[in-house]
Amino acid sequence: MRQLTFFDDRQENAPLASRLRPDTLEEFVGQQHLIGEGKILRMLIERDQISSMIFWGPPGVGKTTLARIIAKKTRSNFIEFSAVTSGIKEIKAVMQDAEEARQMGVRTLLFADEIHRFNKAQQDAFLPYVEKGSIILVGATTENPSFEINSALLSRCKVFVMKALDEEDLTTMLRHGIESPKGFGQMEIDIAPEDLSVIARFANGDARTALNTLEMAVLNGRVDENGTVHVDDEVLAQCMNRRSLLYDKSGEEHYNLISALHKSMRNSDPDAAVYWLCRMLDGGEDPLYIARRLVRFASEDVGMADSQALQVAVAAYQACHFLGMPECDVHLTHAVVYLSMAAKSNALYKACQACKRDVKNLPAEPVPLHLCNAPTSLMKELDYGKGYKYAHDTEEKLTAMTCLPDSLAGREYYTPTTQGREKLVKERLTQIKEWKAARNCDRMKKSFTQEKEND
Secondary structure (H helix, E strand, O other): OOOOOOOOOOHHHOOHHHHOOOOOOOOOOOOHHHHOOOOHHHHHHHOOOOOOEEEEOOOOOOHHHHHHHHHHHOOOEEEEEOOOOOOHHHHHHHHHHHHHHHHOOOOEEEEEOOHHHOOHHHHHHHHHHHHHOOOEEEEEEOOOHHHHOOHHHHOOOEEEEOOOOOHHHHHHHHHHHHHOOOOOOOOOEEOOHHHHHHHHHHHOOOHHHHHHHHHHHHHOOEEOOOOOEEOOHHHHHHHOOOOOOOOOOOOHHHHHHHHHHHHHHHOOOHHHHHHHHHHHHHOOOOHHHHHHHHHHHHHHHHHHHOOHHHHHHHHHHHHHHHHOOOOOHHHHHHHHHHHHHOOOOOHHHHHHHHHHHHHHHOOOOOOOHHHOOOOOHHHHHOOOOOOOOOHHHOOOOOOOOOOOOHHHOOOOOOOOOOOOOHHHHHHHHHHHHHHHHHHHHHHHHHHHHHHHHHO
16 A cells, blocks of 8 residues: 655645545536536426436536536546446455445445446346346446447436536636635735636646646746736747647547548538638548548539549549648648539539449349340350440440330439530430430330230
8 A cells, every 4th residue: 555645745746736625516518408507407406306327528527527526516436437447356356345335324436437448248237137227337438438338338327518618618617727725815816817718728628738828828937026927928938839730640530630631622611611621620630531421422422523533532642642741731621622622513423322222222133135146156145145236336336225124224324414514414314315215216116116006
C-alpha cells in the first residue's frame, strides 16, 4: 500500500479544473436542456427517481461531475469504475458490496467512465445487478452508445445527450476560476475580458481545456513587484499554439464529417464543403480516403450531367498520392469546389441500385442466344449468335435488336435528367428509343401481314 504524505489531499495542489468542480446543480454550468428548471433530468434528481442512465457527449462537458452531483443529491454511495483497471472479478466484488448495501437501505451509484471501452463480458457483468436494482449505473461515453454498448444493457438505461458548452458558458466558468477562492481568488490576476473570450473560443466547447489553458496562462504570466500576475497576448499565444478539434478517424465523428462534406457538395455549397474538408484534414484524416470519396461522389451525384467531374476527382486522387499532405490540400479543395459547382444528377446511382435489386431478387436469366459468341461449329449448330445484328453495318449505327432477357423486356434502369450535359444524353436516348420502337412496330406489322397471307 502506498504511504500517504502530507501533500496528498491538499486541494491547492489539484489542477484548477478539479478544484472548481461544482458540488450542486445550481453551480453546474451548461446542459440546461437537461438540468434546467422543469427539465426531465432535474425533475428525476429532485424527486429522487433516478434510474440507470448513459451520458453521451464530447469531452469536458461535465459527465463525471454531474454523476457525482447526482450521487450526493440522492445520498448514494459513489463508485467510479475504469475499463482499464476493472476486470470481471473486481466488478463482481463491487456488485456484491452494492447488493449488501441495498439490503441495508443504501443505494450505490456506479459511474463507468468511457463505458464504450468496457468489453462485452464486462458490460454483461453489470446487467443482472442493473436489473435487480443493486446499482444505479451511470455510464459516460463520447461514442454513439447504439454502436458501442450491448443492446441488452442499453435497453435498461436512459440515454441523455450532453452538448458542448457554448462560448458564454465557458467565459462564465473562466471568470469564476479567477474570482473563486477555490481558483485564483487569492491572487491579483490582470487578464483582459476579451482574452477570456479567446480562451473560451479556443476550448471548442470543452470546459477542461478552457480551465487548463487559463491555469497555464496564469502560471506563466508576468508577476510585477506588487505580486500581480499579468497575462498578455504573447503568453496566451504560447498556451494556445494548437487547438485539438474533436475528431476520431475510426469513430462517429469521422462519419459525421464525411457526411457533412458529401451533403454540402450535393447541395452546391462550396464554402461549407471546403470547411468540412479542412476540418477533416486538420483532424489528421488520410487525404486519400477523402479523395476516394470524391471519386465516388463524381459518379453518384454528378454523373452524366458533367462527366468531366470524374476526371477531376481521379486527378485529385493522383495528386494526393504524388504529393501527400500538406501540399495536396489545394488539390482536394479544387476537386471539392468543382464537384460542388457541377450540375447534379443521381441517375447513374439510381440505375445501378435498381438493377442490383433485380439481379438479387429475380432468377439469373441466361444470355439470349443472339448475344452469345459462337467460336465452335457445335455452338453455331446450337444457334449461338443466330440473329445478331452488327450495329456498325447500318447507316444509323443502330438496330432494333433486344439485348435484355425476355423476362426483363422493356425494363428501364437509366432515366437521364435534364441537368447539365445529361440533357443532351436524354434527348439522344429518347431518339434511340423512338427509332427502335418504330422499327419494332414495322416488324410486327410485317409479321402479322405474313401470317394472314399464310392463313
